[in-house]
Amino acid sequence: MLPVAGESRQAAIMNQREQMEQRGQWKITVWEEENFQGKRCEFMLECPNILDRDFQKIRSIKVDNGPWVGYEYPEYQGQQFILEKGDYPCYQAWSGNSSYRTEHLLSFRPIKCANHSDSKITLYECEDMMGRKFEMCDDYPSLQGMGWCSKEVPSMKVNSGAWVGYQFPGYRGYQYIFERERRQGEYRNYNEYGTQAHSNQIQSIRRIQH
Numbered sequence: 522m523l524p525v526a527g528e529s530r531q532a533a534i535m536n537q538r539e540q541m542e543q544r545g546q547w548k549i550t551v552w553e554e555e556n557f558q559g560k561r562c563e564f565m566l567e568c569p570n571i572l573d574r575d576f577q578k579i580r581s582i583k584v585d586n587g588p589w590v591g592y593e594y595p596e597y598q599g600q601q602f603i604l605e606k607g608d609y610p611c612y613q614a615w616s617g618n619s620s621y622r623t624e625h626l627l628s629f630r631p632i633k634c635a636n637h638s639d640s641k642i643t644l645y646e647c648e649d650m651m652g653r654k655f656e657m658c659d660d661y662p663s664l665q666g667m668g669w670c671s672k673e674v675p676s677m678k679v680n681s682g683a684w685v686g687y688q689f690p691g692y693r694g695y696q697y698i699f700e701r702e703r704r705q706g707e708y709r710n711y712n713e714y715g716t717q718a719h720s721n722q723i724q725s726i727r728r729i730q731h
Contacts, residue, residue, distance in 0.1 A: 590604060
């Protein structure tokens with residue numbers, strides 16, 4: 522039986538409401554200058570190039586609902602930085618202990634699959650998810666200290682949630698975002714870790730907060 526016109530309108534309204542509620546799960550405000558000064562703009566969706574919004578750069582950020590990932594260059598290229606809920610008044614706040622200096626960001630997007638209470642990732646000792654494996658469901662400030670036999674992670678599979686891996690122990694160095702809903706969760710070699718990845722060295726990893 523075909524729905525009556527009133528039912529069709531009601532379904533459309535409910536669908537629109539669900540879309541608005543989903544968009545409300547992510548909100549980020551960016552400023553052109555440090556310490557939340559200068560031109561500002563709010564986003565609930567990804568932004569592949571802030572230059573298209575008549576900005577020169579992003580130098581401070583407030584994440585109301587997240588998490589997000591920010592990029593050094595447009596179109597989600599270059600060094601990547603995890604942006605969880607909170608204030609980022611300057612580049613040191615998002616770069617943390619990274620040895621890579623990125624004073625501004627030019628693109629960003631939400632991480633929609635993050636689930637801090639239900640996250641699982643499998644590390645492999647060889648590329649293409651071959652060799653011995655190591656399954657994790659928790660944060661590891663030192664992979665070697667927790668039993669991983671190398672400074673390198675040649676490949677991995679995100680079974681659920683989203684993670685951020687770091688070049689050095691203690692969540693330091695280059696950051697790499699790994700998500701279940703991208704690449705079907707499969708990262709077969711370090712070239713798939715990010716456009717800035719130059720090796721498979723990962724020595725700490727943690728679940729992304731949501």
